Structure formats: C-alpha cells, structure tokens
Amino acid sequence: MKADPNTLSLRQKASLLTGGGFWSTTAVPEAGIDAIVLSDGPHGVRRQKHGTDHLGLEHSEPATCFPPAVAVGSSWDEEVAAKIGAALAKEARALGVDILLGPGVNIKRSPLGGRNFEYYSEDPLLSGRLATAYVKALQAGGVGASVKHFAANDQETDRMVISADVDERTLREIHLSAFERVVTEAGPATVMCSYNRVNGVPASENRRLLTDVLRGEWGYTGAVISDWGAVRARPTALSAGLDLSMPGPGEYATQALVDAVTSGRVEESAVDRAVERVLALVDAAPHEAAAPDLDAHHALARELAAECAVLLKNARGVLPLDRPASVLVVGEFATAPRYQGGGSSHVNATRVDVPLEFIEAHAATRGTRVTYARGFDTRDEDGAALREAAVRAAGEAEVVVVFAGNPEAEESEGFDRERIELPPSQVRLIKEVAAVAARTVVVLANGGVVSLEEWHDDVDAILEGFLLGQGGGAAIADLLFGEADPSGRLAETIPHRLQDTPTYLSFPGEQGHVRYSEGVMVGYRHYGTIDAPVRYPFGHGLGYTEYEVSDMRVRVDGPAGASVEVTVTNTGVRSGKYVVQVYVSTQAGPVRRPERALAAFTKVRVEPGRATRVRLELDRRAFAYWDVPLARWVVPEGTYVVQVGENAATVLHEQAVHLEGDGVEPPLSLQANVGEWLAHPAAGPPLRARIGSLMARSGSDLDDDGDEMRTVASMPMNQILNLTGGAIDGDWLLSLLGASPTSTDEQEGTHS
Ligand code: GLC
Numbered sequence: 059m060k061a062d063p064n065t066l067s068l069r070q071k072a073s074l075l076t077g078g079g080f081w082s083t084t085a086v087p088e089a090g091i092d093a094i095v096l097s098d099g100p101h102g103v104r105r106q107k108h109g110t111d112h113l114g115l116e117h118s119e120p121a122t123c124f125p126p127a128v129a130v131g132s133s134w135d136e137e138v139a140a141k142i143g144a145a146l147a148k149e150a151r152a153l154g155v156d157i158l159l160g161p162g163v164n165i166k167r168s169p170l171g172g173r174n175f176e177y178y179s180e181d182p183l184l185s186g187r188l189a190t191a192y193v194k195a196l197q198a199g200g201v202g203a204s205v206k207h208f209a210a211n212d213q214e215t216d217r218m219v220i221s222a223d224v225d226e227r228t229l230r231e232i233h234l235s236a237f238e239r240v241v242t243e244a245g246p247a248t249v250m251c252s253y254n255r256v257n258g259v260p261a262s263e264n265r266r267l268l269t270d271v272l273r274g275e276w277g278y279t280g281a282v283i284s285d286w287g288a289v290r291a292r293p294t295a296l297s298a299g300l301d302l303s304m305p306g307p308g309e310y311a312t313q314a315l316v317d318a319v320t321s322g323r324v325e326e327s328a329v330d331r332a333v334e335r336v337l338a339l340v341d342a343a344p345h346e347a348a349a350p351d352l353d354a355h356h357a358l359a360r361e362l363a364a365e366c367a368v369l370l371k372n373a374r375g376v377l378p379l380d381r382p383a384s385v386l387v388v389g390e391f392a393t394a395p396r397y398q399g400g401g402s403s404h405v406n407a408t409r410v411d412v413p414l415e416f417i418e419a420h421a422a423t424r425g426t427r428v429t430y431a432r433g434f435d436t437r438d439e440d441g442a443a444l445r446e447a448a449v450r451a452a453g454e455a456e457v458v459v460v461f462a463g464n465p466e467a468e469e470s471e472g473f474d475r476e477r478i479e480l481p482p483s484q485v486r487l488i489k490e491v492a493a494v495a496a497r498t499v500v501v502l503a504n505g506g507v508v509s510l511e512e513w514h515d516d517v518d519a520i521l522e523g524f525l526l527g528q529g530g531g532a533a534i535a536d537l538l539f540g541e542a543d544p545s546g547r548l549a550e551t552i553p554h555r556l557q558d559t560p561t562y563l564s565f566p567g568e569q570g571h572v573r574y575s576e577g578v579m580v581g582y583r584h585y586g587t588i589d590a591p592v593r594y595p596f597g598h599g600l601g602y603t604e605y606e607v608s609d610m611r612v613r614v615d616g617p618a619g620a621s622v623e624v625t626v627t628n629t630g631v632r633s634g635k636y637v638v639q640v641y642v643s644t645q646a647g648p649v650r651r652p653e654r655a656l657a658a659f660t661k662v663r664v665e666p667g668r669a670t671r672v673r674l675e676l677d678r679r680a681f682a683y684w685d686v687p688l689a690r691w692v693v694p695e696g697t698y699v700v701q702v703g704e705n706a707a708t709v710l711h712e713q714a715v716h717l718e719g720d721g722v723e724p725p726l727s728l729q730a731n732v733g734e735w736l737a738h739p740a741a742g743p744p745l746r747a748r749i750g751s752l753m754a755r756s757g758s759d760l761d762d763d764g765d766e767m768r769t770v771a772s773m774p775m776n777q778i779l780n781l782t783g784g785a786i787d788g789d790w791l792l793s794l795l796g797a798s799p800t801s802t803d804e805q806e807g808t809h810s
Contacts, residue, residue: 077306080110100160102405114404129366131178131549136191147199175399175505179549180581186239200344202247211252215566221255268299293318360529368546378540389461401471411531463503545635547599560584582706583652597705603630646696695719733771
C-alpha cells in the first residue's frame with residue numbers, strides 16, 4: 059500500500075529521512091509504512107542479522123562472493139557484470155535485502171588506492187558501461203542499486219574529511235562521467251554520497267552535486283542516501299538534496315529536522331520531497347524470495363572469474379600447461395587464496411575454491427605429478443626456511459607455478475597502500491625459484507596493480523588474477539591447463555614505477571586537501587600523452603590463440619557521431635574471446651585533449667579459422683569535451699582520428715574523419731585574446747583585414763608567424779583596442795559576433 063505523506067506528522071516524516079537501524083529505514087507502522095533493508099555489497103550480499111558494522115568485521119550470512127569490480131573491470135564484458143547483478147538480486151531477495159549497496163564507480167587515479175579492488179577502472183567509459191549493465195540486471199531482479207561513492211572518493215586516506223579539489227572539466231570528464239552514465243541509462247534506485255568534501259563542500263551537503271547536477275542536469279528521480287556516517291548536519295544535507303541519512307537510529311537527526319522546519323530554516327516541502335523518494339523505495343521493495351541455487355551460483359562465480367584474469371606474459375608458450383611431467387606449486391595463496399578485499403564489501407563466502415586442489419585435479423587427468431611448497435608466510439617477512447625449501451624443490455620440477463600477490467593487510471577499505479611492489483620476501487622467492495626452475499609461471503592475487511619490475515624478466519609467464527571471488531581458485535587452474543581461455547584485459551595501467559604515475563606528487567594529499575593536479579590525464583591518458591613507457595598498458599592482455607583485426611571502416615553519422623566496423627579473425631587453433639577497443643584521438647577544441655581516450659569496446663568469441671564483423675557506435679560523448687565557460691559538453695568542428703587499438707598504447711588501424719561538430723563557439727568577449735578573435739570564423743576575417751591595414755600604414759605586414767604578431771595574438775583584445783587609440787572599435791568588434799556592447803566592456807575603457 060502506498061502511504062500518503064500528507065497523512066503523516068512532521069515528526070513521522072522526519073523520522074523517515076534517517077535510518078531506523080544500522081541496515082534499515084524507519085518503519086511507521088501506524089501509517090502502514092514498513093522498513094526496508096539496505097546491505098552491502100557490490101560483489102556479494104553481506105547481510106548481517108546479528109551484530110552490525112560497516113567495516114567487514116562482524117559476521118554476515120553466507121553468500122556467494124562473485125569477482126569484485128577489479129576483476130569485472132578486467133573482463134571488459136558487460137555480460138559478466140550483468141550476470142553478477144542478476145545473481146546478486148536473487149541472493150539479496152532470499153536474504154531479505156531490498157537495496158544492495160553497489161556498484162562502486164570511483165576512478166583509480168592512483169594504484170595506491172586501498173579500495174581499487176572495489177572499483178572497475180582508471181577509465182570512466184569502461185567503468186560506466188560495466189556498472190550500467192550490473193545495475194540494470196540487479197534491478198531487473200527486483201533489488202535496488204546504490205551507485206557509489208558520489209563523488210571523487212578515490213582514496214581512503216582521510217576519506218571522512220579530505221577535500222578532493224578537482225577542476226570542473228576533470229570532474230565532468232573523469233570523475234562524474236561513470237555516475238552520469240549509470241544514472242541516465244540505468245536509473246539506480248539510490249545514489250550514495252561519499253564521505254569526502256568536493257572542492258571544500260562535504261558531498262553530503264553539496265547541493266551542486268546532489269541537486270543541480272544529479273537532478274537538474276541528469277534528471278535523476280531516485281533517492282540520494284549517505285554513506286554510513288557521512289552526514290554532518292542533517293538539515294543542511296536535506297536542503298542540499300540528501301534524502302536518507304544512514305545509518306540509524308537517528309532520533310537526534312529527526313529532532314534536528316523537526317526544529318529546522320519549525321524554525322523556518324528548512325521548508326517543509328523539502329522534507330516532503332525527500333519523504334516521497336524514501337517511500338518510493340519502500341513501495342518498490344521486492345518480496346522476499348526463496349533461496350537460489352547456491353551451487354549454481356558458485357559455478358557461475360568460477361565461470362565468470364575465468365573471463366576476468368589477464369594473461370600479461372607468456373614467453374615460450376609456457377601456458378597453457380601441456381601435460382608436464384611435474385608441476386611444483388609454490389606460495390601460501392595457492393592453499394589460502396586471496397579472492398576479495400577487506401572492509402564493508404567483505405562477503406562470508408559459501409565456499410572457496412583452493413587453487414592447489416584444482417591444479418591437482420586437472421593434473422591427475424594428465425598424468426602430471428604435483429608437489430607443493432609454501433614458499434612464504436605473509437606473517438613472517440623473512441621466511442628463509444620456507445623459501446629455501448621451495449627453491450630446492452624448484453630444481454626438480456618441469457614447471458613451477460608461484461602464487462604471489464598483495465597480502466590482505468596491505469590493501470583494504472579504510473587505508474591506502476604504501477607501495478606497489480610485492481613484499482620483499484615474495485620478490486626474493488620468485489627470483490630464486492626462477493633462477494633454478496626450467497619454466498616459471500607467476501599467478502598474482504591483488505586488488506590494485508603491483509609493480510613487476512624486480513622479477514618480470516626472470517619468469518616465463520604472468521597470469522594476473524587480481525581478486526577473482528570464491529570461484530577464482532578453480533578458474534585459475536582452468537586457465538593454467540587450458541580448460542578456459544584467458545580473455546581479460548587490463549582496466550588499470552601497470553606502470554614501471556610509482557614515480558611514473560600521474561598522481562605521484564598529489565596522492566593522497568596533505569592538510570585536508572588532495573589536488574587532482576593530473577586533471578583529465580588519468581592513467582593511460584597521462585602515459586599516452588607524454589609518451590611515457592609503462593610495463594603493461596591499459597587494455598593489454600594475451601590469449602591462447604592469435605587474432606587479426608582488419609578491414610576497418612569508419613562512417614560519420616551526422617555532425618557529432620560515427621560508427622566503426624572491423625573484422626576480427628581467429629588465426630590460431632583455439633577458440634577465444636577478443637576485446638575490440640576503439641579510441642578517439644583529437645586536438646579539436648580550445649582545450650588540451652589526451653593523446654587518446656576509449657570511445658567504445660566490445661568482446662567477441664571467435665572460433666579458430668573463423669572471422670566476425672564487429673560494428674561499434676560512437677556517440678557524441680566519444681568526441682566531446684566539457685567546456686567550462688559554456689558549462690556544457692561540446693563537440694568542436696575538427697579532425698578526429700578513430701583508432702582500433704590492441705591496447706591504449708598500440709594502434710592497429712586508424713582513420714581520420716572530419717566532424718562539423720555542435721557549431722557551438724565558446725563565447726568571445728573583449729577579454730579574450732587577439733588570437734582567439736582572429737580564429738573566430740565570423741570575426742576573424744574582417745578583424746584580420748583591419749589589423750592588416752593598420753600595420754600596412756606603418757610599413758609592416760600581418761605575418762601570423764612573425765614575433766610581432768605572435769606577441770599581439772596573446773594579448774587581451776581590450777588592451778589592443780586601447781593601444782590602437784580607437785582605430786579598432788569595441789562596438790564594431792562585438793557587432794561582428796552579433797552581440798551588443800556590454801557595460802563590462804564599456805567600463806574596460808574600450809571606447810575611450
Ligand atoms: C562503508 C562504505 C560503503 C558501504 C557503507 C555501508 O563505509 O564506504 O561503500 O556501502 O559504509 O557498509
């Protein structure tokens with residue numbers, strides 16, 4: 059039954075705007091309003107029925123731990139995201155959860171980010187498309203989503219208080235873009251505001267974000283909820299657009315709202331608006347459903363994990379393992395796998411596949427003998443004895459597979475990483491084992507990318523598993539033995555050094571501020587634009603077969619759109635999946651554009667010897683930049699190079715096209731410089747003629763490349779007007795734009 063807010067008292071209404079419990083909204087039984095349940099998390103339901111916390115400390119009900127976002131991001135496959143969303147909806151409903159707190163779409167601006175495991179990528183398009191698929195599937199299953207953390211919550215250091223100081227263009231093009239896509243294409247039931255400040259204003263009180271942008275520009279009609287404990291001043295937050303403050307209970311917040319309305323500081327209509335949105339969540343709450351087939355979900359988790367792992371290196375075709383006589387498995391993570399991150403997203407997995415067991419199972423069918431050496435102990439930094447035993451055994455085996463990665467204690471919600479190298483004990487183990495082994499494979503388990511530099515050249519193959527969820531142990535074994543084909547691609551660049559990263563000097567900030575000094579040049583946008591080498595680029599990943607990408611065709615569709623077709627041929631002997639990556643490279647417009655930016659992608663399975671034709675649409679956003687003075691997206695007229703890339707650093711094919719663009723010109727005023735005026739399509743020619751005639755009188759000519767002209771071109775127009783003593787009139791100039799003189803310009807003395 060839909061409750062009528064008009065029948066509620068102010069106090070009843072105010073009580074609805076703060077949680078009733080840690081994981082629930084407030085019920086108003088006398089009005090027939092039930093409470094609904096919200097629970098984490100993005101890759102598994104963390105339903106707590108006894109004891110509550112939002113840090114992953116207390117018990118939660120058993121649930122399937124699917125691949126976290128870091129893995130799904132590496133799948134580059136919207137179908138993977140959708141399957142997880144659909145399965146989570148079933149498990150959430152079975153556990154009585156109405157809103158699932160995910161997905162997280164913050165951007166990985168630094169590999170040190172403690173929660174990078176919970177986010178998809180360094181690229182907003184990849185993040186936005188995967189999150190949209192997840193939200194659509196989750197909500198189709200009847201469970202509401204909560205896209206988070208809005209906005210610019212890209213670090214854990216001081217996350218409750220830090221101000222993310224981000225210029226408007228960077229905010230729009232990089233840090234809001236994925237949210238915008240999810241909101242406008244999937245309509246999430248809720249948007250979760252973040253803990254941090256954005257340009258000094260707490261996200262929970264940021265009217266510009268929560269109302270002007272989210273609702274005014276993007277047309278959002280759902281409910282804005284807070285991160286747990288993010289609201290500082292409840293009335294201020296309500297006025298900014300924050301509908302539901304979590305967690306509860308919130309008698310103090312309720313009273314603060316009642317007082318604020320009673321005193322006239324807050325309009326009761328603002329309360330009513332928020333109540334409408336919260337009641338819409340209550341009305342939409344799904345009915346509890348029967349428990350899903352958790353065995354089937356576990357099998358799905360294993361299948362999807364295999365789609366996510368990234369084969370970084372495979373020298374001498376060491377992988378897939380081809381019936382070796384013996385395999386030595388080394389590493390604690392082979393028996394105690396890392397498969398998820400720490401903090402609020404932590405799932406009480408129904409079961410966890412142990413890599414060694416599945417390696418032994420595959421080996422048994424191939425007559426391969428498997429031995430194991432622990433190699434290191436994450437609790438014991440030295441581990442000399444374990445290492446020496448592993449090295450001794452390594453000399454006996456045909457292939458050694460070392461399981462390494464980030465210990466859980468090094469990366470989690472709540473704190474950022476200190477380094478990107480593996481622990482020294484692991485590095486030493488890898489190097490010493492590889493020095494004696496015939497062939498060495500390293501399997502990595504890590505939430506954020508790790509540096510490979512200290513040992514990369516010592517080993518034959520590297521399989522980057524990131525964190526693969528509870529089925530990851532079996533998936534890794536499937537991939538090692540070729541039962542599955544690696545098809546993942548990096549969604550985050552692996553740099554040579556932390557010093558090479560674009561945020562090395564700015565992350566994680568100081569004295570309450572973190573300056574996004576890299577601007578739009580996040581991740582591959584940075585490395586590509588300054589032509590800096592990396593260990594493995596965004597979009598990199600190998601498979602067990604080979605492909606040929608050919609016959610690229612680009613067709614312009616109107617002033618600001620295009621479509622791309624290519625043929626992908628599997629020239630190898632095994633089936634496989636290939637990720638077609640389309641980038642756009644341009645310098646059109648009055649702003650510095652990255653060398654290239656991802657514009658579209660898709661993943662296709664191609665059978666050996668077969669070919670498939672792929673077509674991708676490039677919408678206008680693929681060509682647009684955010685124009686700050688105009689406060690809007692603009693596609694400027696110009697040349698755009700459409701590129702099909704093997705990854706962000708290797709272009710396979712490209713074709714330049716000319717786009718008419720939006721026909722929008724940034725406003726010219728007399729404060730703009732002469733160069734901008736000369737470049738203006740309407741004003742430029744007559745102004746050029748006038749300047750030319752003035753210069754002719756003094757015996758010189760208008761040589762654009764001459765020092766004199768280059769100096770003049772950089773000067774504000776109103777200064778030149780003063781210098782010409784009225785020979786060029788401001789009114790005349792503005793008339794060229796069809797504009798009338800403005801008082802500001804008059805005050806500038808342009809008519810003296
Ligand atoms: C946590 C996290 C958020 C989570 C919420 C509830 O602090 O930042 O992602 O959904 O609180 O646990």
